[in-house]
Each structure stands twice: as C-alpha cells, then as structure tokens.
Amino acid sequence: MTITTRLTKILGIAHPIVQGGMQWVGTAEMASAVSNAGGLGLLTALTQPTPDALRKEIARCRTMTAKPFGVNITFLPAITPPPYADYVSAIIEEGIKVVETAGNNPAAHVKRFKEANIIVIHKCTSIRHALAAQRIGVDFVSIDGFECAGHPGEDDIGGLILLAKAAKTLDIPFLASGGFGDGRGLAAALALGAEGVNMGTRFMCTEEAPVHHSVKEAIVKATEKDTTLMFRTMHNTARVFKNAVSQEVVKIEKRPGGATFADIQPLVSGQRGREVFTKGDLDYGVWTAGQVVGLIDDIPSCKVLCERMVKDAEAIITERLGSMVGTKSKL
Known part of the structure; x- marks a missing residue:
C-alpha cells in the first residue's frame, strides 16, 4: 500500500x-x-x-x-x-x-x-x-x-x-x-x-x-450535526463539540444587545476544556471537534487507521475511478 x-x-x-x-x-x-x-x-x-x-x-x-x-x-x-x-x-x-x-x-x-x-x-x-x-x-x-x-x-x-x-x-x-x-x-x-x-x-x-475514553466514545456516537459554532458574534468563530457548555455560550451570545467575552470567559476556560480530556466529563468545558465526527465509527490504532485509509484510497483511485476512463466504458 x-x-x-x-x-x-x-x-x-x-x-x-x-x-x-x-x-x-x-x-x-x-x-x-x-x-x-x-x-x-x-x-x-x-x-x-x-x-x-x-x-x-x-x-x-x-x-x-x-x-x-x-x-x-x-x-x-x-x-x-x-x-x-x-x-x-x-x-x-x-x-x-x-x-x-x-x-x-x-x-x-x-x-x-x-x-x-x-x-x-x-x-x-x-x-x-x-x-x-x-x-x-x-x-x-x-x-x-x-x-x-x-x-x-x-x-x-x-x-x-x-x-x-x-x-x-x-x-x-x-x-x-x-x-x-x-x-x-x-x-x-x-x-x-x-x-x-x-x-x-x-x-x-x-x-x-x-x-479520556468517554471523549472517544462520544465522537463515535456523534453525527455530523453534533458540533456547534461559538464566538460568531465576536468574529472569532470556533467549531466545538455540541454540549451543555457550548450551547450555553451560544445562548449568551444571542442575548439582546449581544455579549462580551467577559460574559462567557468562565465557561470557555482552557483548563475546563483540558479536564474534559483528562476526566471524561463531556459537559465540563468546551472542546474542539470537526464535522468529521459524523464519519467516525470506531477507535482504531493509528497504524490501522493510516493503513486502512491508504488502502481504501488506493482502491477508489485504481478500481472505481480507473474503471471510468478508457476508450471503452467498463460500466
């Protein structure tokens, strides 16, 4: 491969x-x-x-x-x-x-x-x-x-x-x-x-x-809709996992008259986010995750993941896409 x-x-x-x-x-x-x-x-x-x-x-x-x-x-x-x-x-x-x-x-x-x-x-x-x-x-x-x-x-x-x-x-x-x-x-x-x-x-x-394994399990269970965007009103958009804390931040940002960073600072502390990863309490702080959570359904080793990705990509390139080109269609 x-x-x-x-x-x-x-x-x-x-x-x-x-x-x-x-x-x-x-x-x-x-x-x-x-x-x-x-x-x-x-x-x-x-x-x-x-x-x-x-x-x-x-x-x-x-x-x-x-x-x-x-x-x-x-x-x-x-x-x-x-x-x-x-x-x-x-x-x-x-x-x-x-x-x-x-x-x-x-x-x-x-x-x-x-x-x-x-x-x-x-x-x-x-x-x-x-x-x-x-x-x-x-x-x-x-x-x-x-x-x-x-x-x-x-x-x-x-x-x-x-x-x-x-x-x-x-x-x-x-x-x-x-x-x-x-x-x-x-x-x-x-x-x-x-x-x-x-x-x-x-x-x-x-x-x-x-x-923490709880974080990995949450990613596996998530769909592509389980992230949210915060800091939009502050022009510093961040995509994070949708949990109680990130939803509260978004709610505060939508208050009439808007919000300042000071209004949400206690919720978005980096140390709180770090404790999510160490202790596994998914709602303790905000933590970043991309929409790719909707494509993740297992917890492999890095070796298995990388080799699988390359093998699957090779098959798509050589077999599926390769079958679509040529003087005579193979479809």
Whole structure:
C-alpha cells in the first residue's frame, strides 16, 4: 500500500497523512504513534507550559519514535502572549525539521525557521491567507475548510471549493484539512490537487490519543450535526463539540444587545476544556471537534487507521475511478 506525493517525498514519510496540532492532545504519545504509523505526528508547542518543557517533550518523543515528527505552534493574540520567540528558539535548537504554523501572520518566525532549513506548513482558512503564506516563503499550506475543528475563519467556505481554488491559484503544494478521516476523503483530496491530508479530530479517536475514553466514545456516537459554532458574534468563530457548555455560550451570545467575552470567559476556560480530556466529563468545558465526527465509527490504532485509509484510497483511485476512463466504458 503506497501513495507517493510531494509531501511523502519531502518529509520522508510513508503515508500522505499529517496529524494536525491539537491543544492538550498533541503530546509525545500522539505524535509518536502517528509517526510510527507512517504519517507525520506533530507535538503541540503550547500544550507545554514553557519552552523548556517543550524541549523535554521533544526529547521524550524521540525515545518513542525514530521516524520524522514535527511541532505545531499557533500564534494567537492575547493580552499577555506566550513567549513565542522562545518557543521558536526551542524548536530550532532541538533540531526539529518540520513545523506547522497557524494563527496570526507568522512571517518573522517563518524567516527564522527557514534560516534553520526547517520545512514550514502554514494552516490557512482562505485563499488570500494562503497566497500571503506563499509570499513569505512557507513550503506547504494546509487549506482548512469550514468543516474543521477549531477556528474555520469568518468566510464560511467549505473544503471542496477552497481546495479546488487552491489548486488553480497556488504555486506551492498544499494539504487538505477539515473534514478528513477516511480513504474516501484522502482520495478526494488528492483528486482536488492536495499532496495529502491533515487530520485532528480523527486522530483524537484512536487508541493512542491521550484523551479520556468517554471523549472517544462520544465522537463515535456523534453525527455530523453534533458540533456547534461559538464566538460568531465576536468574529472569532470556533467549531466545538455540541454540549451543555457550548450551547450555553451560544445562548449568551444571542442575548439582546449581544455579549462580551467577559460574559462567557468562565465557561470557555482552557483548563475546563483540558479536564474534559483528562476526566471524561463531556459537559465540563468546551472542546474542539470537526464535522468529521459524523464519519467516525470506531477507535482504531493509528497504524490501522493510516493503513486502512491508504488502502481504501488506493482502491477508489485504481478500481472505481480507473474503471471510468478508457476508450471503452467498463460500466
């Protein structure tokens, strides 16, 4: 089972599958499992409380896999932002070869990464942002459609359109992100011009994912309608799992006269979300999940998941689609 793309060649991985950055989930256990399965695992830098803690997590991950893995770092506005430059220094000094960036314009940090010969993948929710990322010198962009978990941007454009537009517009290779979790999605992404897929929610629902089993069971039981969008009125839309807390946030946002962030801040605390993953109380806080929950019906190992996706994608490409072309129809 082999699908070779520019992504697999450049990164030296077996399968064109990347595990996206996930707060509280992108630990050494997750990243090493994906890398050992033939994909690219990513540590989430800001899951670690300090740059020195990230250095230790990188070292720990190296004891768990000899295969390529990278680090995700998301640059977000904050009253007191994390020491981003120090996290970047830790990534560079620890010899990481692949970085996924997301959030605000990463130009200054990308310059440092490229000076260190690091491959940079930047996640974008619009073509205009992808073009900007291309201009600052990233190697790949990850095109994140409206279906995705976390922040889908404010344009509300689905992956089908974004990916086709990326293929027509960009000069650099791109990945497909948001809504991917099986071989059909992988085959579709490749047909649309992507070099592979980037998955978060699907990897949350694997044996190795460091989240409570109750969370995984909830994902399996969920339908594609079991996510909701919050922060819409604040122009910082986030797709999260539909539970009592996220529905309360949406209700507050719809109050006459609107709401401020202070009105909902206690409900959306990151620590509350983290406790969902550690203790399994699904309604304790908000937690991100994409619409792909509607396609997930099991909890496999990362190895089984990646191999199954590639096998199914190969069959679709060679058998189903292959049977549709030729001088004589085989239908």
